[in-house]
Amino acid sequence: xxxxxxxxxxxxxxxxxSEIELAMGRLAGQGIDLGDLYFQRRVRxxxxxxxxxxxxxxxxxxxxxxxxxxxxxxxGFAYADSISLPALLDAADSARAITRSGKTGQVRVQQSxxxxxxxxxxxxxxxxxxxxxxxxxxxxxxYVRSLDQRVSQxxxxxxxxxxxxxxxxxxGVLTGDVRPLVRLDIRVLMEEGDRRxxxxxxxxxxxxxxxxxxxxxxxxxxxxxxxxxxxxxxxxAAPAGHMTVVLGPGWPGVLLHEAIGHGLEGDFNRxxxxxxxxxxxxxxxxxxxxxxxxxxxxxxxxxxxxxxEGTPSGCTTLIENGxxxxxxxxxxxxxxxxxxxxxxxxxxxxxxxxxxxxxxTYMLPGKHDPGEIxxxxxDGIYAVNFNGGQVxxxxxxxxxxxxxxxxxxxxxxxxxxxxATLIGNGPDVxxxxxxxxxDLELDSGVGVCGKEGQSVPVGVGQPTLRIDGLTVGGTx
Amino acid sequence: xxxxxASGITAIIDNPDxxxxxxxxxxxxxxxxxRQGGADQAEVGISSSxxxxxxxxxxxxxxxxxxxxxxxxxxxxxxxxxxxxSTGDLRPDVIDECVDRAxxxxxxxxxxxxxxxxxxEWMAREFPDLDLWHPADLGIQDLIDRALIMEQAGRxxxxxxxxxxxxxxxxxxGIGVYANSHGFIGSSRGxxxxxxxxxxxxxxxxxxxxxDWDSSRRFEALARPEETGTGAxxxxxxxxxxxxxxxxxxxxxxxxxxxxxxxxxxxxxxSGGNLYRxxxxxxxxxxxxVLPEWASLIEQPRLPGGPASACYDGDGVATRESALVADGxxxxxxxxxxxxxxxxxxTTANAGGVRNLTLAxxxxxxxxxxxxxxxxxxxxEVMGQGVNLVTGDYSRGAAGFWVENGEIAWPxxxxxIAGHLRDMLGNLRGAGSDIDQRRSIRVGSLLVDRMxxxxx
Numbered sequence: 012x013x014x015x016x017x018x019x020x021x022x023x024x025x026x027x028x029s030e031i032e033l034a035m036g037r038l039a040g041q042g043i044d045l046g047d048l049y050f051q052r053r054v055r056x057x058x059x060x061x062x063x064x065x066x067x068x069x070x071x072x073x074x075x076x077x078x079x080x081x082x083x084x085x086x087g088f089a090y091a092d093s094i095s096l097p098a099l100l101d102a103a104d105s106a107r108a109i110t111r112s113g114k115t116g117q118v119r120v121q122q123s124x125x126x127x128x129x130x131x132x133x134x135x136x137x138x139x140x141x142x143x144x145x146x147x148x149x150x151x152x153x154y155v156r157s158l159d160q161r162v163s164q165x166x167x168x169x170x171x172x173x174x175x176x177x178x179x180x181x182x183g184v185l186t187g188d189v190r191p192l193v194r195l196d197i198r199v200l201m202e203e204g205d206r207r208x209x210x211x212x213x214x215x216x217x218x219x220x221x222x223x224x225x226x227x228x229x230x231x232x233x234x235x236x237x238x239x240x241x242x243x244x245x246x247x248a249a250p251a252g253h254m255t256v257v258l259g260p261g262w263p264g265v266l267l268h269e270a271i272g273h274g275l276e277g278d279f280n281r282x283x284x285x286x287x288x289x290x291x292x293x294x295x296x297x298x299x300x301x302x303x304x305x306x307x308x309x310x311x312x313x314x315x316x317x318x319x320e321g322t323p324s325g326c327t328t329l330i331e332n333g334x335x336x337x338x339x340x341x342x343x344x345x346x347x348x349x350x351x352x353x354x355x356x357x358x359x360x361x362x363x364x365x366x367x368x369x370x371x372t373y374m375l376p377g378k379h380d381p382g383e384i385x386x387x388x389x390d391g392i393y394a395v396n397f398n399g400g401q402v403x404x405x406x407x408x409x410x411x412x413x414x415x416x417x418x419x420x421x422x423x424x425x426x427x428x429x430x431a432t433l434i435g436n437g438p439d440v441x442x443x444x445x446x447x448x449x450d451l452e453l454d455s456g457v458g459v460c461g462k463e464g465q466s467v468p469v470g471v472g473q474p475t476l477r478i479d480g481l482t483v484g485g486t487x
Numbered sequence: 488x489x490x491x492x493a494s495g496i497t498a499i500i501d502n503p504d505x506x507x508x509x510x511x512x513x514x515x516x517x518x519x520x521x522r523q524g525g526a527d528q529a530e531v532g533i534s535s536s537x538x539x540x541x542x543x544x545x546x547x548x549x550x551x552x553x554x555x556x557x558x559x560x561x562x563x564x565x566x567x568x569x570x571x572x573s574t575g576d577l578r579p580d581v582i583d584e585c586v587d588r589a590x591x592x593x594x595x596x597x598x599x600x601x602x603x604x605x606x607x608e609w610m611a612r613e614f615p616d617l618d619l620w621h622p623a624d625l626g627i628q629d630l631i632d633r634a635l636i637m638e639q640a641g642r643x644x645x646x647x648x649x650x651x652x653x654x655x656x657x658x659x660x661g662i663g664v665y666a667n668s669h670g671f672i673g674s675s676r677g678x679x680x681x682x683x684x685x686x687x688x689x690x691x692x693x694x695x696x697x698x699d700w701d702s703s704r705r706f707e708a709l710a711r712p713e714e715t716g717t718g719a720x721x722x723x724x725x726x727x728x729x730x731x732x733x734x735x736x737x738x739x740x741x742x743x744x745x746x747x748x749x750x751x752x753x754x755x756x757x758s759g760g761n762l763y764r765x766x767x768x769x770x771x772x773x774x775x776x777v778l779p780e781w782a783s784l785i786e787q788p789r790l791p792g793g794p795a796s797a798c799y800d801g802d803g804v805a806t807r808e809s810a811l812v813a814d815g816x817x818x819x820x821x822x823x824x825x826x827x828x829x830x831x832x833x834t835t836a837n838a839g840g841v842r843n844l845t846l847a848x849x850x851x852x853x854x855x856x857x858x859x860x861x862x863x864x865x866x867x868e869v870m871g872q873g874v875n876l877v878t879g880d881y882s883r884g885a886a887g888f889w890v891e892n893g894e895i896a897w898p899x900x901x902x903x904i905a906g907h908l909r910d911m912l913g914n915l916r917g918a919g920s921d922i923d924q925r926r927s928i929r930v931g932s933l934l935v936d937r938m939x940x941x942x943x
Contacts, residue, residue, distance in 0.1 A: 072576065
């Protein structure tokens with residue numbers, strides 16, 4: 012991986028070991044605790060089908076280098092949108108404005124030990140022919156329409172991205188990664204009488220485009236999208252109030268991402284502004300709950316070989332049998348908190364600063380059969396799909412909006428209800444987990460996490476969960 | 488921390504004419520290459536901006552950032568097929584590759600009668616000065632000093648403010664060029680200066696976070712930093728002790744910072760992209776009543792100094808002042824050239840969205856609106872994605888205040904508010920005079936007749 016990334020980013024721009032060390036020397040002056048260079052090139056390709064034909068295609072390339080100098084808790088940052096020695100040195104001079112010292116230092120870097128590879132290095136943007144992609148989208152469109160005559164609109168998006176990075180830092184790290192990412196989204200509009208409703212499904216990950224083009228894969232997405240649209244056509248108003256909520260397996264794990272995950276990112280805890288600050292060792296969930304953030308899963312959307320600071324990806328236990336045991340860290344916050352980085356230092360691009368971010372966040376399975384969990388609920392709702400969520404990490408309040416949900420009465424699933432927003436309090440929601448299913452699933456690969464204006468791909472997952480008391484925002 | 492030297496990459500501010508000429512040269516080169524490559528039509532947008540931002544936290548510098556962003560996007564049309572490519576790397580070989588990629592894509596996309604440039608006679612011809620360019624001669628140290636004053640004023644406001652997420656100040660200047668194969672070349676330039684402060688307050692009930700901010704095209708027009716700092720303090724302190732409210736139907740007063748979202752949802756529902764996809768609860772709604780009779784929405788795309796002002800839209804089409812809603816009735820949709828053609832209509836010069844949309848009509852002070860509401864909810868924050876424009880169903884997390892006898896009684900959080908956009912907007916009981924001028928949708932508080940709140 013490193014060899015490929017170095018060839019693309021450094022060799023192609025005439026940057027060798029001595030040029031890197033020259034730039035790093037400017038970041039190693041007195042008063043600077045850590046400096047790093049982040050070279051990146053990303054090519055993205057996308058095709059969009061709408062109203063029966065492939066109307067749009069797009070290709071995008073970006074490359075550049077971000078330069079950071081950290082002094083205490085302060086960071087100087089600059090970047091250049093082309094990779095060359097003069098641009099690199101200019102950016103380094105801007106970044107080091109964080110200290111007043113004019114002295115430069117000396118840095119020696121050598122290639123770091125290779126991290127274990129969690130995905131292949133192949134470039135999905137270069138695989139196959141454009142005509143095959145167009146044909147695939149048309150085939151999917153025809154298939155979706157054949158599933159249900161109430162389908163009135165179909166839109167399909169296929170995207171592929173290929174990213175190479177090289178990280179060099181004053182702590183001696185010199186490493187790189189090559190990251191493929193593919194994704195297919197299918198959206199349907201279904202109409203019956205006066206009613207119109209949407210259905211959505213999709214997925215992807217860090218693998219070859221061919222795997223998405225496999226009929227078994229996209230037919231599953233197509234069926235899910237149509238099923239969701241059809242169910243929503245019959246949905247009635249959701250109830251309003253505080254009640255028992257059963258969350259299905261997989262993507263509803265967005266609950267964990269919002270309610271727990273963000274609050275356990277190192278920056279918020281170092282600053283003491285998270286609802287979870289200073290709570291390591293405390294019980295924040297029932298004993299059945301163990302939650303991890305795991306960047307090492309094979310080919311997952313949120314997986315990384317190394318993070319964007321060059322730290323090998325890891326599996327960090329956040330909550331173990333109900334107790335808070337760990338935070339997710341990047342280098343800056345780990346150093347200030349006196350702990351080790353956990354491989355969670357991520358950035359949207361060279362033009363953004365790294366910060367602690369999640370990778371794939373999920374809860375380990377429990378012992379209950381999902382059928383048994385639903386049967387245990389007298390009156391509540393069962394939510395199996397969501398649009399996404401949001402959290403206020405300081406007050407701990409989080410929301411997530413259901414896109415497919417059902418009523419539960421007397422232990423039996425009832426009719427579909429309209430998408431309702433659920434709201435709760437992060438530090439105590441998991442203390443009300445009554446049952447944990449044995450059916451852990453990870454999401455299909457559609458997650459995008461936003462924090463301080465930066466988007467990164469993530470994964471979530473969970474088994475079926477029963478939460479004994481969450482506020483449901485319906486109208487009935 | 489000592490004096491900090493500003494760096495030298497200030498070409499945009501020092502010589503905007505030269506930067507504009509440079510971008511126009513690149514645009515022409517792209518259009519030439521597209522034509523030589525067989526395109527019937529082509530268009531290109533290029534942007535270049537320089538931003539400087541500082542952040543301080545607890546009296547120390549937290550981040551100094553110098554951001555130089557450039558981007559180019561080219562779209563080519565051949566035999567009614569389109570292809571696009573974009574890059575942030577403006578070197579000639581990369582730009583050439585972009586054009587070639589766009590041409591290659593157009594060989595594979597399918598014919599789309601709606602694609603292509605807008606009629607040449609609709610292109611903007613006059614380019615009045617819209618008073619958008621006010622670069623400030625500010626060094627990094629000026630920005631740092633201002634941020635420190637802002638945060639300190641907020642932290643000094645009350646002893647319960649024991650922590651801070653920091654204060655930041657930024658100054659940005661940007662230049663944009665849009666050109667197409669009709670021979671149209673437009674350029675624009677604008678500045679934006681911003682400041683914000685985020686504070687944390689704590690008492691026995693727990694911890695809360697809130698912020699205040701300001702933004703303007705003129706640095707001198709920004710609120711004094713002390714005002715923004717104490718504004719953040721006032722906003723966070725009043726949230727302490729928040730709790731849930733009983734479940735049930737109540738009137739809801741949306742503060743300006745969230746009221747503009749309601750108008751934004753309606754604008755989304757009458758936007759071309761959602762209409763031709765039939766993904767709107769306001770299909771075939773021109774002439775329908777969408778707001779109360781006393782309310783109108785006026786778009787002023789050439790408002791001097793406005794946050795979204797422009798002489799031409801994303802298609803090069805000349806902008807002009809026009810009503811979107813008059814006396815409660817929808818007069819038109821919000822269309823780009825493409826979406827208009829998909830619908831068999833004519834563009835409304837809204838490629839890129841609405842520009843400076845103002846709610847006009849009788850207004851009252853927010854206090855009067857609260858008195859009129861008597862008992863209900865004042866909402867100052869909404870959370871999450873629970874807005875469905877296909878059906879108009881609305882269900883979002885919220886925080887704000889419980890109001891009794893027309894006065895704020897106590898802070899509320901961990902609640903949801905739900906309703907249907909058609910009813911919420913159609914039955915508005917009043918609009919506030921507290922119009923927020925800083926955003927493209929300019930609206931004051933809005934009093935919604937009834938929504939279901941879920942809490943306890």
